Amino acid sequence: RNLCNHGPYFLAANSSLCGLAANNFFRNILHVRRAFLVSALPMAVIPFISTAAVYEVFVREPLFSGDLSCELCAVVRGGITGAVVGALYPIFLALPLNASLTARYSSSPLPGKENLLRYWLTTAQPVFRKMSLGVLIQLITGLYLATKHHGIYVKILQQMSASRDPEELQ
Template sequence: TNPCTLPDIDKKFFKYGNLYLGGNAAFAGLISNSLYRRTLNISKGFIASSLPTAALPFLVTAGLYNVLVSDSLVSSGLNCPTCAMTRGALVGVVGGGGYPILLALAVNIFLAARLNTAPMPERGNVLRHWVDVSRPILRQMRPVLLLQAIFGTYLGSRDFETYTKLARVTFSSGGEELETKD
């Protein structure tokens, strides 16, 4: 084997890691959507609520991870492993956990109001009402948030290691073009 190449597994994690994290965010969106649908007694509009709560978290999380971790490593804007792991964890929790939950809440509030399946709050208690409705769902979603944080941390660490290997290979080979095997 050529010493100027990275192992295939490192290339795949670096190239597709953001999609894995985005896929987990899509599952988090579907889970939180299901929990809100049950809580608000919504039986209609399954696809109308599932599609955005899966697709948008996938796209947002994959994009956030790509910009904040992967692209920052390649452009040399991110030079410490702790920073890469922290950014990965934050993208996992915020983009892959918090955003899908809030999106599912918004979509299902709209559906519940439109279909009259749950009592709507009075004018002065809107925020308190939705916080009270969300509290048990957030409790149930804690393991998902923890898994997203752990997975984001792992991906950030793994990407930093891959970037370090790539930099070593590039600079030790005198700047020769790297051979890639896909």
């Protein structure tokens, strides 16, 4: 019961940690030393809220309303939500945030318009490598939560069908 109620918040808290880690990696690469709180606060709050909301809307709510009864579908949705919204989204969110801080404080030389894409790809590549463990953890956590939520859903259905059995009512 506790897992059913508070499980998505654990996934969301991990998402916040992924956001803070990605923010820290980008800050170190781009040599941003100022405005730590300005960049850390949104990197903790926005991934938390978005991960909890997306898991609720795409996994938990359809499962318990009866719209999603396939176990594999629920598990895949949970895994995708964990990996994409819980880990990749905070990484992609940290990139423009730290890019704007780099431009504002001139902490690192920025390229011209002709090399812009290549510069940001080479800047983001080590962060994605370092965060691959975070993506894997979020994927496994999302899979686990969706599996447990589906198990709870099946138990609820079994209890409801057992209580409707006419032989048990007599």
